[in-house]
Amino acid sequence: MTAEQPTDGNGASTRLPGTNIELITNELARGSFKAVLFDFDGTLSLIRAGWQDVMIPMLTDILAQHQRNCETRQDIRLLIKELVIDMTGKQTIYQMIGLCEEIEKRGGRPKAPLEYKHQYLQLLWDTIKERVASLESGDADAEQMLVPGSRQLLEALHSRGLVMYLASGTDRPYVLREVRALQLEGFFADRVYGAIDDYKEFSKGLLISDILETNSLSGDQLLCFGDGYVEIESTKQAGGTAVGVASTETNIGELNRWKRERLIAAGADLIVPDLRDHESLIAYLCGEV
């Protein structure tokens, strides 16, 4: 398959013909993947879409109590927004540690980061529990809360015999429940990972090392799909291939330009707006074209 120039006029990369798959790295090693790691939220699942609209106001309210005289609430909100976005894909606790540091810089005495994390998880759960309940009761169709093409892409990789892993920065009990609600557990079995309170014991980087060791693989046999810089960067550091999913979670199908830039900066080899072009994507990655 030959590639053509992109139609968005940025001129810097090429696209697989007739698809929205953008090739960032030329001469990618293809066809030898044995394991694949998926991020969850924003990559496959849309259940938590809009989480930023819960976290940013909550942290802004807390930090505003320690506002300096020279600061406006708007200054606080912008600072929090940057802090939250910067750490997207890492475990939630890191954003809370960032909040605590900002409180301390203003002479305040923060609560433990874990307390803020639980407060946030409860708030977010209040806004998404209906979505999960409607999936579990069968009132909602799982496909409506999946990035389009997810299930077909998973099936294609599964049928090719790749060992499949799922890793999320969200706490593990939530991830397990949401994976089941979306009927994806069959692909991942017990290979579902999420944040834990003892946060230093888990990271996507640690998991990748573990995947390579457990399966006796070299880095170039690892494939990763993610919408956050953490999983992309960790995959590239290990020598793997990374597909950046630049999804606009509330307006699916649209390329999220902000995510795209960050994913490319983190080392993504390919960029897609969603997983709709799964057939071309798999054929390309598996060296079948």
Ligand SMILES: [Mg+2]
């Ligand atoms: Mg994500």
